[in-house]
Amino acid sequence: MSSNRIALVTGGSRGIGAATALRLADDGMDVAITYASSPDRAKEVVAGIEERGRRGLAIEADAADADAVVGAVDRTAAELGGLDVLVNNAGIIVSGPLPELTLDDIDRTLSVNVRAALLASQAAAAHLPSGGRIISIGSNLATHVPWPGMTLYSASKSALIGMIKGLARDLGPRGITANIVAPGCTDTDMNPADGPMSDAQRAATALGRYNHVDDIAAAVSYLAGDGGRNVTGTTLVVDAGTNA
Numbered sequence: 548m549s550s551n552r553i554a555l556v557t558g559g560s561r562g563i564g565a566a567t568a569l570r571l572a573d574d575g576m577d578v579a580i581t582y583a584s585s586p587d588r589a590k591e592v593v594a595g596i597e598e599r600g601r602r603g604l605a606i607e608a609d610a611a612d613a614d615a616v617v618g619a620v621d622r623t624a625a626e627l628g629g630l631d632v633l634v635n636n637a638g639i640i641v642s643g644p645l646p647e648l649t650l651d652d653i654d655r656t657l658s659v660n661v662r663a664a665l666l667a668s669q670a671a672a673a674h675l676p677s678g679g680r681i682i683s684i685g686s687n688l689a690t691h692v693p694w695p696g697m698t699l700y701s702a703s704k705s706a707l708i709g710m711i712k713g714l715a716r717d718l719g720p721r722g723i724t725a726n727i728v729a730p731g732c733t734d735t736d737m738n739p740a741d742g743p744m745s746d747a748q749r750a751a752t753a754l755g756r757y758n759h760v761d762d763i764a765a766a767v768s769y770l771a772g773d774g775g776r777n778v779t780g781t782t783l784v785v786d787a788g789t790n791a
């Protein structure tokens with residue numbers, strides 16, 4: 548595996564994506580991130596990458612915009628000089644009573660959580676060398692749904708399971724792996740550890756605690772590194788035992 552590796556983390560301006568971008572920079576990678584609506588936060592993450600002695604790049608790219616997604620992959624490879632690791636992290640959640648889900652909710656969630664991950668993976672495959680990695684951030688709710696109101700989100704995250712299994716077969720002959728890191732409740736803007744549903748989520752874990760974003764970044768780091776070279780087509784669940 549080359550020493551000057553290059554990563555792209557979608558949705559890297561906040562939360563799990565930001566922590567993952569910084570962790571991959573700690574691991575010695577140059578890192579591009581995409582963002583949709585938080586340019587200032589994206590700049591802070593790039594500054595953090597550069598403080599670690601690596602090159603950083605922030606690209607505005609709404610994951611619901613197919614051209615922007617593919618453009619971000621190609622721009623990363625062009626400006627940073629290649630692409631070794633793609634992390635499909637950008638995601639949204641629309642939860643609530645089933646009758647209230649709108650067609651727009653469904654289309655937007657599937658565009659951001661599924662279509663963008665597939666398009667980015669397809670575009671990345673044109674650049675990834677042997678040893679390349681595709682890592683998608685799924686959810687423990689893809690395989691076990693303990694609460695009502697999660698149908699759309701769980702459907703979107705379970706689609707990634709089939710996607711990475713297919714990618715593992717398509718790209719395995721080229722020495723490229725494809726996996727999911729599936730977080731459980733993780734303290735971010737999306738799911739704050741002091742939010743209205745946080746006590747119930749914490750109680751459902753085996754360990755009695757939320758994930759810190761660094762717990763997820765560490766799992767991505769493992770799969771992206773040498774130790775993950777023979778792991779493909781599978782899911783690493785980091786949920787403090789919620790699905791145990």
Ligand code: NDP
Pocket residue numbers: 557558559560561562563564565581582583584585586608609610611636637638639640659684685686687729730731732733734735736737738
């Ligand atoms: P946050 O809402 O805290 O952060 C989301 C990140 O994704 C931001 O950087 C945001 O960028 C970016 N993003 C959102 N929509 C878009 C879009 N349309 N285009 C580009 N970027 C976008 O979420 P988390 O960090 O909590 O979640 C990250 C991933 O982890 C998601 O896929 C989520 O589903 C998954 N996950 C999270 C869990 C949790 O408990 N937090 C549990 C299980 C899975 P910007 O601000 O610039 O729009």
